[in-house]
Amino acid sequence: MTAIWVLGETRDGALRRVTSELITAARQLSDGATLTVVLVGPGLDQAANAVAAQCADRVLVLDDARLADYSPDGWAAAIADVARSHDPDVILGSATSRGRDLTPRVAANLGVGLASDVVDLTLGDGVLDAVRPIYAGKALARVRVHSRPHIATVRPNSYPAATAGGSTAAVERVTVGDYAPGAVVTGTEPAASSRPDVAEADIIVGGGRGMGAPEHFALLEALADELGAAVGASRAVVDAGWRPHSEQVGQTGKTVSPTLYIACGISGAVQHLAGMKTAKVIVAVNKDREAPIFGVADYGIVGDVFQVVPELTAALQRQRRA
Numbered sequence: 001m002t003a004i005w006v007l008g009e010t011r012d013g014a015l016r017r018v019t020s021e022l023i024t025a026a027r028q029l030s031d032g033a034t035l036t037v038v039l040v041g042p043g044l045d046q047a048a049n050a051v052a053a054q055c056a057d058r059v060l061v062l063d064d065a066r067l068a069d070y071s072p073d074g075w076a077a078a079i080a081d082v083a084r085s086h087d088p089d090v091i092l093g094s095a096t097s098r099g100r101d102l103t104p105r106v107a108a109n110l111g112v113g114l115a116s117d118v119v120d121l122t123l124g125d126g127v128l129d130a131v132r133p134i135y136a137g138k139a140l141a142r143v144r145v146h147s148r149p150h151i152a153t154v155r156p157n158s159y160p161a162a163t164a165g166g167s168t169a170a171v172e173r174v175t176v177g178d179y180a181p182g183a184v185v186t187g188t189e190p191a192a193s194s195r196p197d198v199a200e201a202d203i204i205v206g207g208g209r210g211m212g213a214p215e216h217f218a219l220l221e222a223l224a225d226e227l228g229a230a231v232g233a234s235r236a237v238v239d240a241g242w243r244p245h246s247e248q249v250g251q252t253g254k255t256v257s258p259t260l261y262i263a264c265g266i267s268g269a270v271q272h273l274a275g276m277k278t279a280k281v282i283v284a285v286n287k288d289r290e291a292p293i294f295g296v297a298d299y300g301i302v303g304d305v306f307q308v309v310p311e312l313t314a315a316l317q318r319q320r321r322a
């Protein structure tokens with residue numbers, strides 16, 4: 001029987017949505033496969049129980065105090081070690097910052113290849129066929145992985161997140177042998193904002209150079225707060241230092257696939273579209289009716305952001321109070 005592993009991701013002990021997306025990807029890859037989710041680190045009971053309810057067959061927790069802090073080489077060596085003894089057919093990681101760092105190291109440890117940043121997967125007879133966007137999403141490349149275990153990183157938001165299905169998988173704790181941790185991440189600084197992460201938000205209000213100045217993003221923040229949305233940014237405003245890189249959407253930023261993306265003063269350059277054109281509904285506000293963003297928008301408002309955005313926010317406030 002095919003054995004598929006999903007490398008789970010947690011943040012502050014809680015399961016990240018990308019893990020639930022990987023579970024869906026794994027389930028679609030092979031109906032009858034046994035699905036194991038691998039979590040790394042101590043104190044992950046909450047995440048292990050959450051994942052156990054999402055139709056995984058087994059949860060393996062590398063429950064070791066030495067793995068509490070992320071260490072690219074140490075974690076990869078530990079995961080590869082356990083993979084050698086369990087011999088899975090497929091290992092899926094996510095193409096997040098962490099997954100892009102860790103999964104290729106696991107592949108290197110096992111001496112096998114990897115398909116990175118894929119959006120679709122099929123399991124054939126001894127091969128894994130993967131589809132990955134190239135040239136800023138203008139073309140799709142088909143990549144075939146022959147080496148085993150077949151390893152791939154899956155782009156976030158490519159699959160719907162699995163939900164709890166009433167099943168409860170067995171949670172097994174695994175001990176890790178001796179390993180050299182190498183570099184260890186000893187701390188991370190949370191973003192100052194209390195808004196959702198742009199990569200995981202269901203609604204994003206994106207701002208571009210058309211906002212005119214960094215202080216004008218307060219208009220977008222007010223709209224975002226009404227909607228419970230994240231604020232996203234084009235590279236132009238990130239390069240100008242108006243917004244942090246963590247908010248950048250696009251080819252060299254984050255790939256997002258929210259239910260609603262409201263692009264304000266963003267022209268719609270191909271590199272920006274590469275990161276957001278799979279949003280379910282796109283609303284664009286731009287004073288130039290020829291702006292390329294209108295080519296992908298479901299709803300376009302030709303107008304000045306300084307007039308349209310406050311009106312949208314006020315309308316939402318009225319609706320909330322009504």
Ligand SMILES: Cc1cc2nc3c(=O)[nH]c(=O)nc-3n(C[C@H](O)[C@H](O)[C@H](O)COP(=O)(O)OP(=O)(O)OC[C@H]3O[C@@H](n4cnc5c(N)ncnc54)[C@H](O)[C@@H]3O)c2cc1C
Nearest residue numbers: 208209210234235236250251252253265267271272287305
């Ligand atoms: C290798 C490479 C990678 C890149 N990666 C990315 C990436 O990840 N993400 C990204 O975003 N870009 C990326 N870029 C840059 C990209 O090519 C564009 O330069 C950038 O997206 C433009 O940002 P913008 O739309 O904010 O600015 P502009 O292109 O300057 O557009 C501003 C828009 O605002 C409108 N506007 C102006 N004033 C108003 C107003 N008052 N009301 C309404 N509308 C108004 C204008 O009509 C215009 O359409 C990359 C480029 C390269 C070469």
